[in-house]
Amino acid sequence: MQDAADGHVQNETRDNRSLVDNNTAQNLSSDDIEAMKRDGASGDTIVEALIANSSTFGKKTVFSQEKYKLKKQKKYAPKVLLRRPSTRSICETYFKKSPARIGFMRVDALSLLLSMANVGPYSDVLVVDMVGGLVVGAVAERLGGTGYVCSTYLGSSPSSIDIIRMYNLSSDMTSRIVQAPLGDLCSLQNSFNASSVLKDSIQAEGPEPNTVPVENTEPSIPQPVDTTVSDEKVQSSEIQPTNIDISEPTMDEQINQDDNSSLDCKGNDGSSIASKSLRAGKAPSPERMKYWNEHGFSSLIVAAPGHEVESFVADLLPLLSYSAPFAIYHQYLQPLAACMHSLQVSKTAIGLQISEPWLREYQVLPSRTHPHMQMNAFGGYILSGIRIHNGDACNGIQ
């Protein structure tokens, strides 16, 4: 924003009473502008020419003048920002470009999910991610190479988590992302026999379902993230919540290659980052599965915005530690209400709350401060709560 354009409304003597709305104020025709473009004129040059050729610009108020200028600048001289990817920028970009792909999850809703599920170092976070990997990536970023994010899925086919490729994850962080079918986790939970547990989980480890190659294999020299996704992969994201066009957004955020200083301290706390052919989404090791069976996951995030979540959650909740928090995202309110009601009745969770974040951005400028005129009116609903031990006998698990 221009600091020069400080003109206070109250000191204005110009107003628009003499402006006649006849569309003849601009003497530069669109042909003229096209010609300038062909001659290679810069956007800024075109904006200046437009101002110079406007018969009414001088009569406009300072406020209107600036509005005019900004409008023309936006059209003819758009600015491009380069910035390293982060949960914030990735979520904002997807929300803007292909919101259906991420189930209309706005960045404030995603942030709330991470808080409500207490995601922090050494967490073992169970995740159902049917929003393309947005949540899995955000959790991995917060784990910073500690703990695990276990992405689980229904049936036999894992959900796509392609979006994790947009994150600037080190190999260390990527190695903390595992995938396991819900059936395997449940059967483990239901069996008291440790050997059957191991058998099941070893079987699961074989094929490495839906392993996603991570382009970014050398995090110490960050690469621009790959912005295109092959058709095959788009097709594989079969459990999309809605049927609208889910073309991949063009990420305008890219890694700022000249700015390693601030990256150094983050994400890869000095540990090994050497492995070259790193893959995200391996099956967890049998030992890990056994550990989770005994200790439970530290928290749960569900983002399945096209699904009934009630029965889902009934299967997932027993996989958590007692006292573990959970957060369930949805684009519709009614499925969360049904889920909340059944959790209340079953007495398996407390602290239940459905909340909806409401985010508003403001224009703060001298004499013209107000909320943005256009807003995203909806960022999703969240059901949060804490798993409890619902038995009266309280001396052991189960």
Place this chain on the structure above:
Amino acid sequence: MQDAADGHVQNETRDNRSLVDNNTAQNLSSDDIEAMKRDGASGDTIVEALIANSSTFGKKTVFSQEKYKLKKQKKYAPKVLLRRPSTRSICETYFKKSPARIGFMRVDALSLLLSMANVGPYSDVLVVDMVGGLVVGAVAERLGGTGYVCSTYLGSSPSSIDIIRMYNLSSDMTSRIVQAPLGDLCSLQNSFNASSVLKDSIQAEGPEPNTVPVENTEPSIPQPVDTTVSDEKVQSSEIQPTNIDISEPTMDEQINQDDNSSLDCKGNDGSSIASKSLRAGKAPSPERMKYWNEHGFSSLIVAAPGHEVESFVADLLPLLSYSAPFAIYHQYLQPLAACMHSLQVSKTAIGLQISEPWLREYQVLPSRTHPHMQMNAFGGYILSGIRIHNGDACNGIQ
């Protein structure tokens, strides 16, 4: 608000770094305050004494000082405002004091209903009012003694419309309020035989169901409205949407008896205001019923926040003129969604929209402007639309 308390935050030198939180700052005990009250000290006197006896008041910032003062004033010296009743003040008061009684209908939602249903002079407004008469009264106020508001109801027992007694309605305005069971209106609509029409409506006119005596019989000398309602009447409001306490609010808005000047021009445009034993909620005359059958009502408002509205609206819509707008209020979203969907499928209405008003109040004070910290987060949902002629043959009615 005190104009004197203009102290700008940025010029402060005092802050609260030296305040120790030990609850010993106030030297006046609650016994002292009680004693002052017994001695008949005014609220303002007590507030001054509290300030004088606060060891920390002088060290507080101007902002904190004022906050302290306002808090104490609210507790010990509440102010009472006298004002003539209007839709605005009646709705605000009920919403604050017994929101369940009016189905949580906030004043902005009520205002929207009136706009969306195009309530104006000479309107014939069909109303389902299960919010105690709030809507019927508001429509009557807008009609100003022209047109009609026809309050209809399910089954054999009319809903209570006691709240209309809170409105400052002239006899002229009150005479425009009629009540008729939905069955009578529907049977009229279904019969092509004018004589059966008349028979039915005459039958309905007999007992004058639930006629509400209007206290305010001489509008040229406005009286304070009656603020208490007998137990019997509270009991009769049987179709309340929820079970919470529905005790009558004490209206602190009253008619300002010394201010007839501004009332003179309003509400009773010079027409006859002589009839003494005026009653609201009579049955409509047979002629009126016949007129409505032929011409249709000009619009519809439904406020049945404890009911399924889908089948309701299916019965009501045929009673409207073609092109007549309607607005349906509800405290739950799902019933409106179901209703909207069935209207879409039946092609009986267009311009369908579910909207929810979102109202926010601001504190505007020098250096401390912000939205109110506490808000009413919910004022209800509204489904609006326009009845259309859904036949392809378009030359006659039906």
Place this chain on the structure above:
Amino acid sequence: MMVPLNPSAKPTSQRRIAEGDTVVVYERHDAMRAVAVRAGGVLQNRFGVFRHDDWLGRPFGCKVYSTGGGGGGGRGGGKAGAGFVHLLAPTPELWTLVLSHRTQILYIADISLVVAYLELVPGCVVFESGTGSGSLTTSLARAVAPHGRVCTFDFHEQRATSAREDFERNGLSSLITVAVRDIQSEGFPEEQRGAADAVFLDLPQPWLAIPSAGITLKQDGVLCSFSPCIEQVQRACEAMRSCFTDIRTFEILLRTYEVREGALKGATDNEECNAGPLPQKRRRLLPPAKTLDGIQNSSSVMVRPCSTAKGHTGYLTFARLRVHGS
């Protein structure tokens, strides 16, 4: 006639469209326009060509078809190839959606709050500045009709003339007076002292007009000032404090919801859930539909907020003229 001044002027199921009527041609929720019906008149839109003569004598709310030529792309409709529209009776709400925008306009949420908080009822006299596109003016007229009056002022000559024409066409001339006047610098006319039950200001510097508004209002009358920016509100509130009481500032937004026949996927098939995964390569090559095994559908009407909405229109500050001696 948008606001009927006698009972026979309102559109009922028996009142037919006649020459000279203004109808609102409804294509879609967000595609409407006002049309003055005249013999021989023609409306052309993406659904084809519509002859006004076909509309005469039909009731408001009816559905009319295009006459062959250019039809194409219609909205389904019974007759082969012909598009259709609905003809609606104009209301202040529809007018707000079809009027020509000469300025930023107020929409239904702000308008209905203004009418309620100004406590307008039939018979009131209300002053407005500026007139702008006349969106609010029309609703003010309905609120004070049949015997009240709206006096509206705009400093922009062309705008005032256009508004006057609109009001004329909509049959509101007897309720609304439009004058060209710069209320910020000249104030409301002196001779109107104490004439107004309510005053509405939509001005860039409302504080300049507030003293004059105070003079023009009756005792206990209500003032409203609409401003998009908070700085305008701050200065307006400051200007109000000397003569006005009960100063309250609001903001109102309208959230809209979208409804669809929904089908959430279920997750109840536990046997499938327990089966081991098939080799990953093969799965990838299956078409999406085939991989949805183990998922049941449940169907119902689903509703959720629309994604985009007006995030801000402006702040509404209401204040009551202080009664002498109170």
Place this chain on the structure above:
Amino acid sequence: MMVPLNPSAKPTSQRRIAEGDTVVVYERHDAMRAVAVRAGGVLQNRFGVFRHDDWLGRPFGCKVYSTGGGGGGGRGGGKAGAGFVHLLAPTPELWTLVLSHRTQILYIADISLVVAYLELVPGCVVFESGTGSGSLTTSLARAVAPHGRVCTFDFHEQRATSAREDFERNGLSSLITVAVRDIQSEGFPEEQRGAADAVFLDLPQPWLAIPSAGITLKQDGVLCSFSPCIEQVQRACEAMRSCFTDIRTFEILLRTYEVREGALKGATDNEECNAGPLPQKRRRLLPPAKTLDGIQNSSSVMVRPCSTAKGHTGYLTFARLRVHGS
């Protein structure tokens, strides 16, 4: 330990409550408190008397009963007359609900947006002023753990001391440094120049601290300022414009919904609907239940927004330190 600094420190289903642990005693959604477990300790609340000794060795998330005496009014529960509570493992979110309010605190919506927009990840160094009640501080610590650091400053000595004690008790001391310092007048310590990935300000006059925040941040680091009043935001933004870019101001609110097993009344009984009304006097005397004829009930889970909510907490302004040469 609220934020585990090694895998074994986290509360799992096999980790049992031990002496010295802090547990959150949950009575209701809006009634919780933090309790440090010690041998022989006793908790008394409206549900009765609870002996800490009964808690030792049980898993977090368990339900514990009061020991007879004073029980009464319990929440149902199996054992006759005994009340119960749940013992939860503390998290930053629960801590925000149980901490002692020494100042106005930030709640989960603002906190989670701050952490996301400051782009905090493990290893970051973040500066905060003032510490206040330590509500945000705890979440900042979780975000930068295990190897990052939170440096928090408050000019109020007693407050800093209390916060330090809280962090100590919650096992956060190795992540958080609390210092007594008036950041508005003194700025952040000179020797920390360029040390911070992010700076958070919650100060009455944030503009005074913004130049110092710029010096303390790394290039491209993110600043956030929280203020309840718009005037503070306006001055802060003005102060940011010289050294910061990408200045954006947000407000975040949380709307909560209530769920109940609902029963809307239907309106399908048309025969009843067509019957003439009974005499009105008699109807009035019938008890409410008897007059509900003609009305059917349909049952489902109903959900609607809660009536009251926080209407405003504050504005969050984020800005990025301009990189030299950009």
